[in-house]
Amino acid sequence: MLGYSISDHISAEMVSLAIDGAVAARGGGCRDTILHPDRGGEFTAHLTAQACSRHGLRRSMGATGVCWDNSPAESFWSTFNHEEYYRHVYATKAELVAAMDKWIRFYNSGRRHSSIGMLSPDAYETSLSVAA
Template identity: 30%
Template sequence: NLLNQTFAPTAPNQVWVADLTYVATQEGWLYLAGIKDVYTCEIVGYAMGERMTKELTGKALFMALRSQRPPAGLIHHSDRGSQYCAYDYRVIQEQSGLKSSMSRKGNCYDNAPMESFWGTLKNESLSHYRFNNRDEAISVIREYIEIFYNRQRRHSRLGNISPAAFREKYHQMAA
């Protein structure tokens, strides 16, 4: 556990947190793997599917790596779920220069920023729906993350601007 509940990066792409959650549909569970940049609060990678597998978490990680191109040394923090402990997942982290960090067993507070996002997603969006199938849930989740949460939702910690605006502001000031 490299973070020890100290979530205080000073720039984007220094610390990512990752986790899985699930959403009920009439068709069965939809599993959602997500990766959040702790500095910007932006969801930088996510994937959805019928099964909670290492492939699902791998897709979310590939999305984050493609979109962010993080520097070597980024801390990738997750719980100790089998998907994050899987050899294939660890190889991707190592080849990408990421430092793996994992929560203590059974301690949700060690991954608080990601757990907080799940609560926000479920409270602000998913609790208002009863999904007939996974495709309906996928559509709502994708719109919430890409349109609302990352680009429009204001965060008091970010000076009441969206994660995307905060990231852009950071890069403008760093230039």
């Protein structure tokens, strides 16, 4: 599940909006999904806790200073930066939002990942539900 929000600065409100967007993108069926951010103040804030509670998400945070703890998320954003963001100039915030939407749709439905058997995230998730 992926949600995002764009702002001039990171805040708990921005994180809460991203959580709401991720849940909406999944049609609301996210109860017991684990949210695993780093220990930044925006993620430990009461507003973020409320958003998680509202949607039935389980919060999980690793130990302070353990950089590999959140490596899948760090890898995702590095991939986005190198495959999309650094290769384009966005004249407006709307252009950036449209580009992110398009890239995230590609990432979830078409981009293959070695860590999940060269499947896209959507195909991998489908394979799990078929196997169950």
